[in-house]
Amino acid sequence: MKSDRRITNLVITGFSGTGKSLVAKEVARGLNWNFIDTDDEIVKQSGKPIAEIFRQDGEARFRELERDTIRKACQQLQTVIAIGGGAIVDPQNYELLVKTGLIVCLEAKPETIYERLFREAAGSPETEVRPLLANDNPLQRIKQLKASRQPYYANVDWTVHTDDLNISQVAEEVVRASRLLSRAHPHLNPLPSRERKLGSQLKANGDVACVVETVTQSYPIFVGYGLLDKLGDKMKQAALSGTATVISDKNVFSLYGSRVGGILKEAGFEVNSFVVPPGEGTKSVDYAIKIYDFLVEHRAERDDMIIALGGGMIGDLAGFIAATFLRGMPWVQVPTSLVAMVDASIGGKVGVNHPEGKNLIGAFYQPNLVLADPQILTTLPQRELTSGWAEVIKHGVILDEEFVQFLESNANKLTKLEPELLTRAIARSAAIKAQVVSQDEKEREGKRTILNYGHTIAHGLEAATQYKRFLHGEAVAIGMVGAAKLSQRLGLLPSAAVDRQQALLRKFGLPTGFSGLGLAEITRAMELDKKVKEKAIRWVLLQDIGKVVIRSDVPQQDVLAVIQGLAEP
Ligand SMILES: NC(=O)c1ccc[n+]([C@@H]2O[C@H](COP(=O)([O-])OP(=O)(O)OC[C@H]3O[C@@H](n4cnc5c(N)ncnc54)[C@H](O)[C@@H]3O)[C@@H](O)[C@H]2O)c1
């Protein structure tokens, strides 16, 4: 997004059926501002309904009228502008809108949109049946069209998820967002800028969430909603310059690649990108070699840098390249999945898989900075998101009871990605991991072991199902239930705490048991017999929520009983 923005308006965008027009009207009323609906303006000026313009004059003509209307609207001050669902896709419109307005996108699931449009069309016979619904498979059409616009909807200042909100609740969210963002845009006044407390370490608009301080390197972790736009600035502040090679997977790159490229170029970096297929299979020596070839071909130098733009897979792979190419290059992590933001991007473990085992080849190599923008999570698939919450909850359960309370009280809003709470949760979770790894950078002193809470059984479940059935976080959630039950069985933990953790995991939609898997398969995958005999399993257990203990003397029969107990009938 542009840095030379002179924001005086609020722009509401989003797909049809997200309530743009009604919300914009209500926001305008609340702020005592003007209101413009660009579709209404077009109808007024051309004297015919939109569907008729499309039919008689064609879409190109409609887009022309739309550009003209948007240009005029952008000349206003203190105006809430509702724009048509496709307007933002046009680069000329976007450029103008972003320069003069804070853009808020209203989101809704395709099913919700279908429901709303259908109801609207049925309820008022004089309403033009929207072209969208005049289709054999309207839901499918909505899904397709929405997916094609998603990259543009992601490129905004703020997103409000409207599925479970009514119009005035959405309007309230928009006003709240504009207040939060107004500090960065003084021309937006006179929006009353109410000071807000955003948690002890975090202010709005992306302050440092925490710092990792290891023996080899100290670096900041920035967490901020919409912070991606400042990536170039933050990199310059970290004294980076030269050519940035962005390494990303196809899913993430198609959504954010051009935006990141633009941000970096605007900050004065040369930019190259290397895009790999998504999925764990890419985290391999084979792909590492392809990337080395690319860097050689582009004459990358030691002062250039690698940007890891993606989930944990990309972080591990790109970090491994950074650690090894030219004996080490600077690198920046831009985590895009929840797992990557709170876990994988912190701690400097980088590497690739070997056919015989995950993460067998790698290094400890800390990045120069980490920048996490929770807004990016709005495009993360639901199952990936849910899985990520397991590590967030884990961080609370092992070290921070107060954070567990925060997660309990706000689960509902957090799962809906409420921007302010989400940002706080990620910042806190990242800070907990940063604190642990700062004390034990290379996993030598055992302090880092507590991060393995829930992971002993999780690895068993993952390996027994060839890493195909569970996402990592899902297995960890089940493993955490196991670890808590084991703690209770050994008389360390009261049953109320076991129930409390279980309830929290469920609130975030995580599994707490499994079915269709034999005990023998799991224990074999855990190499339980061998490890128990050698006392090689260091169980991370709980004494209380927020308090861990490590035990190496856990009897095998207790472990077996607990795993058996996790099997759901
Ligand atoms: N280094 C560490 O300390 C550490 C810690 C935990 C996990 N890991 C590693 O991280 C990997 C798992 O990370 P992950 O869960 O992020 O998996 P991932 O990187 O494979 O991402 C999961 C999926 O989500 C997609 N995706 C990511 N961000 C998106 C976004 N914002 N919008 C849309 N799609 C998006 C990806 O393309 C991919 O399909 C594993 O390889 C694991 O070994 C490393």
Ligand SMILES: [Zn+2]
């Ligand atoms: Zn994990």
